[in-house]
Amino acid sequence: MAGITLQGVTKAYGSQSVLNDINLDIADGEFLTLVGPSGCGKSTTLRIIAGLETQSTGDVFIDGSIVNETRPSKRDLAMVFQSYALYPHLTVHQNLITPLKLRDLTALERVPLFGHLMPERGKKMSIISSEVQKVAEILKIEPLLDRKPGQLSGGQRQRVALGRAMVRNPAAFLMDEPLSNLDASLRVHMRAELSELHRELKATFIYVTHDQAEALTMSDRIAVMMDGDLLQLGPPDEVYEDPTDIRVAEFIGSPKMNILPAICDEKGSINCLGQKIKVALKDKTKQSLSIGIRPEHLVLQSGAKSSFSGLLTYKENLGSDVFLHLDIGLETQKVVIRTDPQDANSAKIGDKISFGASPNKYLVFDANGKRIDARGRGNS
Amino acid sequence: MELKASWLGEFFKHSVLIAGAIVVLLPFYLMLSYSLKSPSEIETNTGGFTGAQQIMTDSRCVKAGNAEEDCLMRPIVYNYTAAFKEAPLVRYMLNGVFVTVSIFIIQVIVALPCAYALSKLKFWGRDVVFGLVIFCLLIPVHAIALPLYIMLAKVGLTNSYAALIIPWTISVFGIFLMRQFFMTVPDDLIDAARMDGMSEFSIVWQVMLPTAIPALLAFGIFSVVAHWNDYYWPRVVITGNKDLMTPPLGLRMFKSDMDGNEYGPMMAATTVIVLPLVIIFLMAQRRFIEGITMTGMK
CATH class of the missing domain: 1.10.3720.10 (MetI-like)
Structure with a gap:
């Protein structure tokens, strides 16, 4: 068990920079998720922590001590790979004991045949076997121990890969998109199991995913990465409610946050799609802005003033909710509203729909996509 | 019409492949066949694949001074023992x-x-x-x-x-x-x-x-x-x-x-x-x- 710290870590391949100044403090026993679109540098970050890749500058600390020069196997970390990476020629049991044999037996004791003559080997092997047995029980993979990975289903391989990480009882678990090769229902099920496992083991988990839903459901904290930058770090609620960057706002949440273009004049009044918005800015300069509103914060309004309107182009019925897709006259941006099925009943494709939101739900971003502190005035 | 064309195509493919197989296999066929036959059958090209396997006299054995009755054997035995003996x-x-x-x-x-x-x-x-x-x-x-x-x-x-x-x-x-x-x-x-x-x-x-x-x-x-x-x-x-x-x-x-x-x-x-x-x-x-x-x- 240990905390992990990254200080000013950068990574560049030649002139191409993949990671820019990553600072991250992961507490002991925390479940931290690195989330971002593919190519954002999250896997590289994980591999740098694992020692499979070396950072160009910066330091990695595990449990307070610097490990920049330490080999992957000496960092006391275990990794679960997206492809599971089980040894295809070994049985499940052999797959599970391999990391322990490599760690606990001396080179002499590992020599085939001759190693069996070493006095300590038997005792060590029985300890290893009981460890493996314990993990197999927790993961319920005992009936599979004699099979080879090729004879297992995706979910079973996933468990074995987890088991191979668990037997070592490592300081931290590193997981590189471990659920993305599973089918949808199994993935949802494994999310719950992983969270439970994390609670049981009380170990540090660092989890990489491109799926914002996984990040939101499982983590203690989320680190949102994009283009090699760590954009925001915080608990799931905070990242969802209070994104500091327009890229974070758009990435987290499904369906995506609605982003509307707006203009602020010298007096600080904001005009969005021809409507005045009752939001006050501290900095009253003329600038172009983006307004972000979550689909669930938009409400249908029957022709009241100061509300937006658009043509209904598509109704997405999920049973519990209905997503209304509206054409608001912008080429690049459609608006999505989440409503109850009853409210959406009357709406027909092609209808003109009026909608609005409470001003305190508006998130205002400047031209560079940074969040601006803004206060909504009253309800509309 | 189409059926006929595909039949012709199959026929053509198979005849080319069979011809190729014969060219490759013929030397092996001869090798095996000759290893079974007596010298006279090889010379006259008779006896089919295996030869008649009639008892023959080993001329060297006779030259070496043995009685002719001791030097009688079947061609297949003669060929293979000679191969290992010589x-x-x-x-x-x-x-x-x-x-x-x-x-x-x-x-x-x-x-x-x-x-x-x-x-x-x-x-x-x-x-x-x-x-x-x-x-x-x-x-x-x-x-x-x-x-x-x-x-x-x-x-x-x-x-x-x-x-x-x-x-x-x-x-x-x-x-x-x-x-x-x-x-x-x-x-x-x-x-x-x-x-x-x-x-x-x-x-x-x-x-x-x-x-x-x-x-x-x-x-x-x-x-x-x-x-x-x-x-x-x-x-x-x-x-x-x-x-x-x-x-x-x-x-x-x-x-x-x-x-x-x-x-x-x-x-x-x-x-x-x-x-x-x-x-x-x-x-x-x-x-x-x-x-x-x-x-x-x-």
């Missing part, structure tokens, strides 16, 4: 086994780490080294035979097993084949082994080797067939010592030992030499073809 065929075959197996083992010991480095490790100049490997594939053995021979002669290694083995220990074809196979092994597997604490050396032998068995088998057959059948190189380096001869070379000595028209025993010896390869190939056939198709070489 030349140390067993010795030649043991030489062949020793040389081919040694070559293959050393080739694997060299090729696996090379292929691993060329496919999975990042180092400066890797592409240049791989380019050199490809380039070496283009050099025919015969072009470097003379310098090789001179080098071996200078260190006094001609007429030795070493001379038969050493020039073949580094197989660029093996390196190339294994490198192509290793490219398909996921990097995650190697990273997982590193996390587990394996050294690069153990990764090669404990992770890469077991996953590469089909490819190794394919390479093994290429290598063993090539060196078992090789006539050229043993002919160059084995000049005096008959004890070191490999089967093809032995066969040649065999021929000059015999009278010109003793085709029967000679074909019997050839059959015995070819047989191990045919058996190995048939046993490994399925995995062999797996191995070649998997590495994308046909």
Whole structure:
């Protein structure tokens, strides 16, 4: 068990920079998720922590001590790979004991045949076997121990890969998109199991995913990465409610946050799609802005003033909710509203729909996509 | 109409393939047939495939002073006993086994780490080294035979097993084949082994080797067939010592030992030499073809 710290870590391949100044403090026993679109540098970050890749500058600390020069196997970390990476020629049991044999037996004791003559080997092997047995029980993979990975289903391989990480009882678990090769229902099920496992083991988990839903459901904290930058770090609620960057706002949440273009004049009044918005800015300069509103914060309004309107182009019925897709006259941006099925009943494709939101739900971003502190005035 | 066209197409395909098969198989058919027949049947081209197997007299046995009744035998028995009696065929075959197996083992010991480095490790100049490997594939053995021979002669290694083995220990074809196979092994597997604490050396032998068995088998057959059948190189380096001869070379000595028209025993010896390869190939056939198709070489 240990905390992990990254200080000013950068990574560049030649002139191409993949990671820019990553600072991250992961507490002991925390479940931290690195989330971002593919190519954002999250896997590289994980591999740098694992020692499979070396950072160009910066330091990695595990449990307070610097490990920049330490080999992957000496960092006391275990990794679960997206492809599971089980040894295809070994049985499940052999797959599970391999990391322990490599760690606990001396080179002499590992020599085939001759190693069996070493006095300590038997005792060590029985300890290893009981460890493996314990993990197999927790993961319920005992009936599979004699099979080879090729004879297992995706979910079973996933468990074995987890088991191979668990037997070592490592300081931290590193997981590189471990659920993305599973089918949808199994993935949802494994999310719950992983969270439970994390609670049981009380170990540090660092989890990489491109799926914002996984990040939101499982983590203690989320680190949102994009283009090699760590954009925001915080608990799931905070990242969802209070994104500091327009890229974070758009990435987290499904369906995506609605982003509307707006203009602020010298007096600080904001005009969005021809409507005045009752939001006050501290900095009253003329600038172009983006307004972000979550689909669930938009409400249908029957022709009241100061509300937006658009043509209904598509109704997405999920049973519990209905997503209304509206054409608001912008080429690049459609608006999505989440409503109850009853409210959406009357709406027909092609209808003109009026909608609005409470001003305190508006998130205002400047031209560079940074969040601006803004206060909504009253309800509309 | 369409049915007729496809029938014609099938007929054409099959006749071409059958013709090809006949061309390939005919020499083997003759070899086997001659090894069964008596000399007179071979000369007159009678007796079908197996010959009549009538009792014949061994003329040498008679010349050696034995009574004619003691020298009567069936042609098949005569041919095969003569093959083993007239030349140390067993010795030649043991030489062949020793040389081919040694070559293959050393080739694997060299090729696996090379292929691993060329496919999975990042180092400066890797592409240049791989380019050199490809380039070496283009050099025919015969072009470097003379310098090789001179080098071996200078260190006094001609007429030795070493001379038969050493020039073949580094197989660029093996390196190339294994490198192509290793490219398909996921990097995650190697990273997982590193996390587990394996050294690069153990990764090669404990992770890469077991996953590469089909490819190794394919390479093994290429290598063993090539060196078992090789006539050229043993002919160059084995000049005096008959004890070191490999089967093809032995066969040649065999021929000059015999009278010109003793085709029967000679074909019997050839059959015995070819047989191990045919058996190995048939046993490994399925995995062999797996191995070649998997590495994308046909």
